[in-house]
Amino acid sequence: MDFRLVRRLGHFLAVAEEGHFGRAAARLGISQPPLTAQIQALERELGVRLLERSGRGTRPTREGEALLPLARRLAENAAALEDLARELRAGRHAPVSLACVTSALFDYLPPLVRALQGARPDAAIAVRELDTADAVEALRRGEVDLALLRLDRERHPIRLRPLGTDVLVVALPLGHALLDAPDPLPLALLADAPMLVLPRAISPAYSDAMVAACRDAGFAPRAAREVGSAMAQLGFVAAGLGVALVSAGMARLRPPGVAFRALAGPIHAVGVALAWNGERESEAVQLALAHADRLFPMPAVGEPGASP
Structure with missing residues (x-):
């Protein structure tokens, strides 16, 4: 787009609407000679005379009248373009990209996305399902703006805002003998059960919490398969290939062929946190944090889940 042409069309519109060069110049905040020069330059560029003077002021010529509707649309589009560019520079209306671990897809993702959509209806929100390790790397590389993941502490430049606590439950195939065991289930009863585990690289903090809980119960988990x-x-549990320690949020999926039992304790898992790159903070990040404060208020000191 030739912005000089658009600017000159805006000057032409001002004179046509005011019917007077002096009033148009005052409206535009310029003196009359530069305004006259701009109109003359526009007429030379278009090859037609646009305005004519009369005893009662200035009015568009026949050619000027024909060009007025298109000139107005161009001026409006140019103004909208400048407004959008200003919004984008400020971080508003830019697309928001969000990574999310599977276990946060139902409890945390929906309310956060709905809040962001309500606050920024013109901004596209893209969601990618990633494990914690991949989400951290996506944040580092600037591929996503935000992530819902399981991380127990900040790792520069990744910043965290905890959203909630979580506990581990055991996923058992239907018909498993432990379904007749006491409820909640003592973790020590899983000592000989083949476990389906995630590779530690996917979510180190979550994996370490699971292993530590098993050791506290007096055994090392016997990994049947990663x-x-x-x-x-859950799919492998349903197939009868083992049992799994998963977050309580996964139980809400109610997959066929899988039963869930609470564990005695309870046994706390690494909770979900909203993460962002501290070196790439944007308006979208600030907006998400504000909504997180409203949707997932931090517990007061002394309450379960509060920081010491």
Whole structure:
């Protein structure tokens, strides 16, 4: 777009609407000679005379009248373009990209996305399902703006805002003998059960919490198989290939062929946090944090889940 042409069309519109060069110049905040020069330059560029003077002021010529509607649309589009560019520079209306671990897809993702959509209806929101390790790397590389993940502490430049606490439950295939065991289930009863586990690289903090809980119960977990995702854990459990320790949020999926039992304790898992790159903070990040404060208020000191 030739912005000089658009600017000159705006000058032409001002004179046509005011019917007077002096009043148009005052409206535009310029003196009359530069305004006259701009109109003359526009007439030379278009090859037609646009305005004519009369005893009662200035009015468009026949050619000027024909050009007025298009000139107005161009001026409006140019103004809208400048407004959008200003919004984008401020971080508003830019697309928002969000990574999310599987176990946060139902409890945390929906209310946060709905809040962002309500606050920024013109901004596209893209969601990618990633494990914690991949989400951290996506934040580092600037591929996503925000992430819902399981991380127990900040790792520069990744910043965290905890959203909630979580506990581990055991996923058992239907018909498993432990379904007749006491409820909640003592974790020590899983000592000989083949476990379906996630590779530690996917979510180190979550994996370490699970292993530590088993050791506290007096055994080391016997990994029957490593699987690539929390959903795969449930699928393999349903197939009777083992049992799995998963977050309580996964139980809300109610997959067929899988039963869930609470664990005695309870046994706390690494909770979900809203993460962002502290070196890439944007208006979208600030907006998400404000909504997180409203949707997932931090517990007061002394309450369960509060920081010491």
